[in-house]
Amino acid sequence: MSQSNSLLDRRAVAATLLANRGGMIAVTGLGAPTYDAAAAGDHPLNFYLWGAMGGAAMIGLGLALAQPDRHVLVLTGDGEMLMGAQSFATIAMQRPANLSIAIVDNGRYGETGGQESATARTSDLTAVAAGFGIPDAATLTTMDEVAAFAASLHQPQTAPRVRVIKIRPEDLVRVLPVRDGATIRTRIQAALAQ
Amino acid sequence: MSIDTDSAAAWPAEIHATLERYDVRQVAYVPDGGHAVLIQMAHDTPTMRPIALTTEEEGIALLTGAAVGGQRGVLLMQSSGVGNCVNMLSLVQMCRVPLLVIVTMRGEWGEFNPWQIPMGAATPQAFEMMGVRTVRVDRPEEVGPTLDAAARMVYDGGAAVAVLLSQRLIGAKVFVK
Ligand SMILES: Cc1ncc(C[n+]2csc(CCOP(=O)(O)OP(=O)(O)O)c2C)c(N)n1
Ligand SMILES: [Mg+2]
Numbered sequence: 471m472s473q474s475n476s477l478l479d480r481r482a483v484a485a486t487l488l489a490n491r492g493g494m495i496a497v498t499g500l501g502a503p504t505y506d507a508a509a510a511g512d513h514p515l516n517f518y519l520w521g522a523m524g525g526a527a528m529i530g531l532g533l534a535l536a537q538p539d540r541h542v543l544v545l546t547g548d549g550e551m552l553m554g555a556q557s558f559a560t561i562a563m564q565r566p567a568n569l570s571i572a573i574v575d576n577g578r579y580g581e582t583g584g585q586e587s588a589t590a591r592t593s594d595l596t597a598v599a600a601g602f603g604i605p606d607a608a609t610l611t612t613m614d615e616v617a618a619f620a621a622s623l624h625q626p627q628t629a630p631r632v633r634v635i636k637i638r639p640e641d642l643v644r645v646l647p648v649r650d651g652a653t654i655r656t657r658i659q660a661a662l663a664q
Numbered sequence: 665m666s667i668d669t670d671s672a673a674a675w676p677a678e679i680h681a682t683l684e685r686y687d688v689r690q691v692a693y694v695p696d697g698g699h700a701v702l703i704q705m706a707h708d709t710p711t712m713r714p715i716a717l718t719t720e721e722e723g724i725a726l727l728t729g730a731a732v733g734g735q736r737g738v739l740l741m742q743s744s745g746v747g748n749c750v751n752m753l754s755l756v757q758m759c760r761v762p763l764l765v766i767v768t769m770r771g772e773w774g775e776f777n778p779w780q781i782p783m784g785a786a787t788p789q790a791f792e793m794m795g796v797r798t799v800r801v802d803r804p805e806e807v808g809p810t811l812d813a814a815a816r817m818v819y820d821g822g823a824a825v826a827v828l829l830s831q832r833l834i835g836a837k838v839f840v841k
Contacts (some may be wrong), residue, residue, distance in 0.1 A: 521755070521758070522751070522752055523751070524752075528726045529729040532730035533730070535713060535733070536729065536733025559718050610830065625738060651759035
């Protein structure tokens with residue numbers, strides 16, 4: 471990674487995306503994206519995943535269709551998204567305007583030792599999303615772009631969006647949120663009922 | 665190639681009526697001949713949102729999101745798709761998601777295609793090892809009551825249930841030259 475100084479800090483990205491979130495629901499991909507969301511501050515509308523690799527975006531779709539008046543943000547890693555990349559096709563066909571997928575792309579499988587992922591050399595998840603029919607897919611490389619995207623999460627949208635955010639490959643301190651799935655689910659449902 | 669399923673069979677309509685009665689909104693499926701009539705009915709029902717999946721495991725994740733978001737869903741697939749769901753079913757156990765899967769069985773009765781046999785034979789175990797109960801239907805008159813019993817366990821009781829519609833019930837696929 472020659473340009474790693476220009477890559478973004480994942481914790482700053484997560485904190486920006488989740489700031490002033492109002493009633494937004496966040497689904498976080500297993501491993502570091504879950505820790506990033508926890509580091510940004512625990513929230514009852516966080517659906518922390520600790521497994522189900524490849525399923526984050528589809529969980530986001532089910533939530534977005536069930537909760538059309540709220541925005542759903544899926545915050546996940548390149549490895550997790552690569553495992554479920556075909557779900558871009560399903561999401562594109564459903565076209566939920568209240569679903570956004572932010573992929574923090576370090577070109578690595580961080581949790582398992584930092585092995586290179588396909589996005590480090592050959593694959594471009596933005597092009598993949600666009601190719602599957604996601605109407606609005608883009609790669610973000612600056613915090614200004616991330617901040618603009620974060621602000622847009624609270625504006626009405628017309629279509630699902632994918633943002634691939636280029637982050638530094640680094641192993642940060644793990645911030646571990648609640649792990650029990652039933653507790654996570656109950657907490658979200660209680661918050662939704664308010 | 666044609667399917668000798670009697671498209672006038674009453675059971676797809678009975679399944680549809682049960683799903684409607686339980687206010688099922690998200691109807692997720694990977695296309696399957698045995699489910700073709702029911703899939704079409706879902707497309708024709710304004711309160712149901714048909715969701716075509718690229719792979720069956722997507723449906724497990726989708727219905728987890730739907731349940732957490734307060735909507736009921738159902739997942740339709742053929743038995744060859746069940747193995748695709750195995751790890752994703754961890755979600756259902758961990759989050760105790762109510763889950764109704766309706767599976768058309770292949771590879772067990774007059775099956776022309778031997779490639780359907782391995783996953784067909786492993787289907788009940790694949791569900792059961794991941795904590796999903798299975799209930800099998802062999803006769804047309806059992807479809808309605810079985811669906812109703814399964815739906816009640818799932819939507820009222822929070823259980824995870826797969827209803828296996830036997831190949832004998834559906835009719836073996838016939839390949840015509
Ligand atoms: C089905 C499955 N395969 C493999 C793993 C092991 N695993 C856990 S996290 C992870 C990589 C996550 O990488 P990424 O999504 O890019 O997150 P990062 O840590 O790089 O931000 C892998 C391979 C798993 N938990 N489940
Ligand atoms: Mg990664």
